[in-house]
Amino acid sequence: MATSVKYKDQILNELNDLSDEQAANLMKIIRLFKESIICQREYDFDIKKEFEEWDKLSDEALLNFEGNL
Numbered sequence: 001m002a003t004s005v006k007y008k009d010q011i012l013n014e015l016n017d018l019s020d021e022q023a024a025n026l027m028k029i030i031r032l033f034k035e036s037i038i039c040q041r042e043y044d045f046d047i048k049k050e051f052e053e054w055d056k057l058s059d060e061a062l063l064n065f066e067g068n069l
Contacts, residue, residue, distance in 0.1 A: 015023060 015026070018026065
């Protein structure tokens with residue numbers, strides 16, 4: 001938790017020297033960054049799910065192959 005507070009304090013210190021326009025642009029950047037993190041998590045979840053499905057299909061194929069021997 002202390003690290004999180006440290007970063008928040010550093011960000012707030014950086015904001016002190018920004019104009020209103022620059023601060024507004026920074027807010028847009030932060031929102032885009034947060035959206036990209038959410039999208040990446042969803043993509044990672046989808047990839048994980050797809051790999052699990054491939055593993056299941058591979059296991060089934062191997063069992064069917066061994067059963068036919």
